[in-house]
Every structure is written in structure tokens, then in C-alpha cells.
Amino acid sequence: MYDIVIIGAGIVGTMLARDLSGYRLRLALVDRENDIANGATMANSAIIHTGYDPEDGTMKARMNVRGARMYEKICQDLGCLRKVVGAYVAACGEDEEKTLAVLKQRADEREIENVYLSGDEARSQEPNLGDEVTKVLSFPTTAVVYPWEIAIACAETAVNNGADLMLNTEVRDIARTENGYILHTDHGDVETRYVIDAAGTGAGKIARMVCEDPGFTIQPRKGEYFVLDHQVEYVKHIVFPVPGVKGKGVLAVPTVYGNTLLGPTSDPVQALDDTSTTFKGLDSVRADLNKTMKNVPYRYVIRNFAGLRPSGSTHDFVIRECEEAPGFIFAACVESPGLASAPAISEYIINEILSRSLTLEKDPDAVMTRKRPLVMAELTDEERAEVIRENPAYGRIICRCEQISEGEIVDAIHRTCGAHTVKGVKKRVRPGMGRCQGGFCEPRVLDILARELGVSPLDIVLDSKASRILESENR
Amino acid sequence: MEEKELICVNCPMGCRVRVQLEGNTVISVTGNQCPRGKKYAEQESICPMRILTSTVTVENGQHRVLPVITSAEIPLSMMEDAMKEIRKVSVRAPITMDQVIIHDLLGTGADVIASRSMAER
């Protein structure tokens, strides 16, 4: 019997798991995927928006402004990367400049640092900004992060504090009991007093297991992106067009590791798992980007991908207790700016919802911080020499593009919430993120995984349980 | 009389060679740019021959498999049977390059030999 089961190990679910693991509670984090952060958390723009965009009076506005301000400490506590790069919202012509004025007023009211730049001033900082851009609203405190790094770090902290992580566990149905709920999963039943539905694109389906009309439906929107190699530094700031009906538009984003993200599109899709890229989508990224940017070096594209935002019919986050089902809490429709809002959503659910009916007692033994894994690239020459002397595996480079050592990969496998798939290793320590996209290192990573997990290479998967890489022993 | 056009596989040039045949007898070869091309075309139009390369299991070696190659061309039509033979074989490191792995493969006169040396693990 758990006190709380969180469904969904994305950024919202893991943030909640970490925060709740600081209390004396029996906690479980359940996800149908084979790894943490495999949904929207894995495929988004990785931006901590400052909160000027959502309209007044929305949950989005409230959560975003608060959440963004919490990230600096969270990243410090969890040993996660956060890079303050600043954001430019670029207007072309008088009409768009009017929209900038609205954003500026909102930002001022919300005490978000901002400054106007002329088109030329902005271009002097950002030479690839399009010539049509007449005025820029700059938000110097906007940061970028590695969203899945934070989610994994949160999950790790929660598990170290005693929470149970159940991956590959799909909730098929939920039944009410006297004191709470029974979750019928494909791996047996799980009993709990409270349930938090943070299931991303699956949140609507989960919600309907306990109530007929939760007041929202998930209408996912697909976003397609290009990724540029870090060999080229295309932008220093995040560049947005002025927001329109389709959301924040197509951006150019410098990532924490120096890559550039170009995208996303924003197209409604029917299937809750349609993460396929399309010619049309990628063409529209190229076309839309022309509005704000120039000289896009597409020859440096190393990857394209698509992610689903769990957008809701409400156009706002749904963060509340279900009226029909006490103890069942929605953390649903968390589309952009969901990443930036996640810490505030967690805080809100704990302080404003759970605390009303649940006694929350701090656990004095809980450790809310996490030590950053050893990253060779971040060490001084002396430190590296020392580390390799102690363990030569840190001197054996496996990923030549990103220069990741065997020692770092082995660490990622054996950590709490460690990697057991090729993609899991890639998410944690980045082999395969570079220009060759794993062409060189994948066989070597697979070999290390098999050795460290004590299984046959045939059993190592790319990502999901059925995503086998090798068919058979040949001889 | 029959006429065939072949692409010579001897070298990267990939010459297009024309062969005139009377039954199993070659009447003429044209289009080749070297004597090897003529020889190839004559053989190819009667019984195509190829080098076969593959791997065999190696125990205790640096790698799981050892690359092997036939010491001479074998009939293309025998590839499948040749692979069956190769699949049966397992060797033990150390191996030296050109070491014979299968002697006289299926009576073709060609040996299957090691493509490389392989030290013990």
C-alpha cells in the first residue's frame, strides 16, 4: 500500500517524486516506458521560459513565472546543467511590434527582466538574425537545460530516498477502494491512497479510468525539429518569432552542449504516440525559420526528430483534485511552458492540494541533493590524470564525437535509475549525440551494456523492450 | 549464336564486355581493355567464378569471429553449399594469416584460409 502513486515519469512526475520523497511517504513512480523521461520531456525545446508569454489569470502564467525562478537552485542541488543564454523575441514590422509591446507589459508586471533592442542592435549580437527583423524584446535571464537530465536526477533522488520506480508498467485500469485506489497494471495490482496523473499524452485516458468527465481531453500537437552539430555556433541566444495562434513559433535554440535546435512545428495529431517526422513538417520548419533567421547552415544537420506536446482542450494546465474522485489529482495538459513550470506544479500540488487532506511530515533522513556524475570533459588536466590513474576506463574513449569514456558509460549503467538501453546511455552520458549519431560508438556501447548487465548482446535494446538491435548470433 | 554483355569485375574499371557464344564455346570477346578481361568474359559466360569471403567462429580470440577467404575462385553456383561448410567450422586462436581453415572446399581445389592473424584473448 502506497501513500501516493505518480503515473508518468516525465519532468512533472519526477519533480513530484523528488519533492514528495522529502516527506515520510510511501511513494511509487510508474511509467509504461522503458526509461524515465521518454515522452514530451525527451523531445521539446529545452527552454526555461521566463513566463512573459502565458495570458494573465492562467495556471500557465502562475506556474511558469514561479517555476522558472526555481530552476537555478534545483539544478545546483541536482548537479544538472543550466545555461543562461537569453532569449530574443524578434518582431518584423509594426504589427508584430505591437505584440511585443503586449509581451513587454506582461513581463514588466511579472517582474521579468527584459529590454528592447533595435533590429540592428540585436543583429550586432546575433548576426544570423534575419534582415526583416525590426525590433527585439530581449529576456536575458532565459535559460536552457537538458530536460531529461533533470528528470533522471529527480527520479534518482526520489529512489535514493526510498521511492519505488516501476518502468514498463502500464496502468490498464483503476478501481476505487475504501481508502484510495487500486491500479491494475500489466505487472499486477498497485494499491495507493492517492494517485497523481502526470501521464502526459496518456493523462486523459488515465483520468477517464476514475471519472467520466475529467473536464479535459488531450489533443496532442506534434513538434518537428532539426539538430545542428556543435561544430557550428549558429546562435548565442534563443530566437523566437512573435507568438501567434500556433504557439511560440519556430525557434533557433542553442543547447547546453552547444548544438542548435531548429523548430518546432505545431501540428495537431490523432494518435497519442505519433512521433514520426514528415517531409511537410521539416519543410515548414525551414520555411518558418526564414522569417526570423538567415544563413541557416543545414549542412550541419545531424538529426531530426519529433515530439508530442500533451496539449489539452482547456488550453491551460489542469492541476487540481478530481471532484468525483477525491485523492485523484490531475497534473494534465502540461504543454509548453511545462518544463519551466514543472517545479511550481509540484510545489502547488503538495502545498495546495495534498496538504489539505494528507499529513506531510518531513523525513529528516531524506537527501534532496544529488552529486553530479563524473564528466571527464568538465575536469582539469590534473583531475583527469588522477581519475584515469585510479580507473583506466576513464581513459578509454568510446564516443569519438563527444569524447565520452568507457568509465562514464559504466557509471551511467550502475547509478541509481541507471541506463539499461542504448538510448538510456545516450540520454545520460551522450554517446551517439554527435555528428555520427552512434555509427561508430553504438556497437561499443552495446557491448559495454551487455558486459555490465551480465546479459547477451542480443538482449540489449535501443529503447523500448521490443527494440532489439541484433537479430542473432552469426556463428 | 548467342551474345552476352558482361561487366568485368576484375578491377574498378568495370568494362562492359561483349561475348559471342556458340553453345558452350566462346567465339569472340570485345570491349575488354586488358587480357584479364578476356579471360574473365570467357569464364563468366560458361561458369561464373567468384572469391568467397566470410567469417568462422573463433574461440579464445580477440574477436568472436575470424574473417576467411577462399584461396581461389569457386563457382558462383556453389556459394550456398560453400557457406554451409563454412558455418560448420570453429577454430581456436592463435591464428596466423593464410592459415588453412578448410582444405579443398567441396572439391573445388580452393582452400578456405584465414584473412588475418588473430592473437589469443
Add this chain to the structure above:
Amino acid sequence: MRHYQAVIIGGGSAGLSAAVTLKENGIEDILVLEKDAEAGGILQQCIHNGFGLQTFKEQLSGPAYAERFIRKAEELNVSVLCGTMVTGLNDRREVTYVNPEEGYVTVSADVVILAVGCYERSRGAVEIPGERPAGIYTAGQAQRYLNIDGYLTGKNVFILGSGDIGLIMARRMTLEGAKVYGVAELMPYSNGLPRNIKQCLEDFGIPLYLSHTVTHVYGKDRLERIEVSKVGKDLKPIPGTEMYFDVDTLLLSVGLIPENHLADEAGILMDVRTKGPVVDDNYMTSVPGIFACGNGLHVHDLVDFVTLEAARSALGAVRWLKGTQTADKVYKASAGQGVSYVVPGRINASCDHRVDFFFRVRQNFETAQITMKSGDKVLRTLKKKKLMPSVMEQLPLTEKMLGELEGDITIEVTEA
């Protein structure tokens, strides 16, 4: 800081050949740095035959070709440091490498030769729409799994791109019991050598779909199905031409790119066409004392030419060390009509030795008229049959022609 006469980055076919040539020319203090656990580079997984026809007048397998050079290097006491990754290079010819035994080490050298090889273009670089399941590999990756690690990647295979590795893998996987449904090539001509079309596809009845590409991949976990479409002259898919193949494996053989990040880091001038460094008649890059050769300079069709070019770059390094040439005036050598690139791209006016250009044509030519010009002056014309983009061409700039140089050099090819 340990100083060497020469540091060679890469212990594959180019690096070993360069090392052997340096030794044979009196350069004794050499260090070869190889990232893999053994020397030989990509040849170790290219177990098919066809290597060495130019160099040894024999048809060797890749590993055998490599082993001959490894032995030669051993005989000459060349020290090859395996399991060693080079992580840094600067314009002062300082090389930083790392291995488990020594950790991070920085050394300097009179000359550095980049023999770094190339990497395969991945799915991300070619925009194949659809899902991201397991079962999509670069051809070389599947080749490594099969020929080094001993694992078959799938049973039902399709190949995108007619590059040589893809063709070789079509045959190899067929012989190992997989069914290869076909090879799709975006261009109206093959990117692989004719002999590979013949003996890897035709021998086994594997169809080659020219002017076709993969337009969608399906499968949540493992690849289940692909959509292949015909493309028009604009290389865009033509609606209504879709074909479907239920395959679990898609191999990509869609091009190779010189591994150029070290050169880039050292501030070396790059050629946008080859994607490798620009080199002069000594194979020296824009940074004095740093030389480049092999697939890290431009992608070759045959290993024999890699060996040859690496030896030339080593001789260039020897020449530069002796200081017999002055860098007074430079003529550029560039690709004219019908030609995609020319290497070397610069000829020193003081050059006193024959230079052999490597170049590739942009499209197929039945009977090609090849013209080499210096300024407006025609240095040489010749006719040659059957030129194709998959085959590298050579053209010498003789000592006599060097005396006749009037300006920048261009090589152009037209249909005669």
C-alpha cells in the same frame, strides 16, 4: 613535452602507409596514434576481397591488406599506440591524446599527418521521415556487428544508397541467410563501383532502384516496414509511386564525410566540396607542418589510392622538412565544369615535382573530354571512356607542365 619528428593521427591504411614512407625516408622518430584496439582502421571489418590490385597486384581482403602494412610498420619499428584517442590539435603542432595507460598526454612534432579517415552520413543528415525504431543502421555499423562482433542485425533487409559498403553488405547478408529486398539510389546512377553492382547485386538477383528513395519508415520498437518512392528530376518523391517492403532492417549507405573536427580545431582551411582540408602539392594544409591524406582528406574509392596518397603526403612532409621549397606564390587548383572536386587544391609556384591530381566527375560521361587549364592556357586535353562519380580519376601535372603555369589551374570535363 615529448617532441617527435612526426606524429601521425590514425593507424589505418593512410596512417600506416605514411609512417612506412617516412621511415623509409629517414624520419626515425615517429608516433602513430590509433583510436581502435588494433591498427588497420576500417579495413579490419571490410572482409571482402578486392583490395590491393594496384599496390600488391593481388586481390586481398581488407584485413589481409591491413596486416601487410601492420607487418611492414613493425619491421621498420614504427610505434603505433592503439586504444588512443586524439582529443586536441593546435596550429603549433601540439597533439593531445588519451589512453587508459597514460591518461591525457600532449606531445609536439615537427610534422603532423592527419590520416583520420571518414565517417558515414547518418539518418539525421539525410532526412528520412517516419518513426525512430531500432533496425536502422549505417552500412558500416551493420558490417562491424557482422564481421567483427559476429552478430546479424536482421533477416529482412533493404538498403538505401548505392555506396560500396551498402552493396557489399547486400551480398554479405544474403550469404548469411538474410533476404535483401533491394537497394534504392536517389540519383539516376549508382554511387558504387560497377563491379560491386555486378557481383553484389546482380549475382544474387537483388534489384537496384535508381531514382528512388525511402520516404517513410514504420515501426514503434523495431523497424517493420518502409515506403520507397520514385523521385523526379528535382530529386523529390513522386506521389503515387510508393512501394512498400516489410523489412526489419534498413541499411544506409548514403555517403562518407571526412572526419574533420581536429583540422577544424587547429584552424585549418577546409574545402567545402571535399569537406576535408585544403592541401598543397606536398599535401600540406593551410597550417605549416600539418599534412593530410586518405579518407580524412577526401573520400576515396579504393584503398590502394589511400595508400598511394598517404605515401605522397609523407614525401611532401619530408620535402617540407628539408625546406627545399619556398611558399612564394600559389596557384589554386579547382573543379571546373563537370567536376565535383580536385585534390590537391593548391600548387606552389616553386613546386619542382610531378603532382597527380585526384578528382571526381559530377555525373556519368560516356566519352569524356578532360581539359586541364592554367589561367586561359590549355595544359592538356584527353579523351576517356566511361567516367562516373563513383570512380576517382587521376591527372598528372608533369614537371614540364609546371614550367608552363600561367595562373590558377582548373580541371573540367565535358561530353566529347
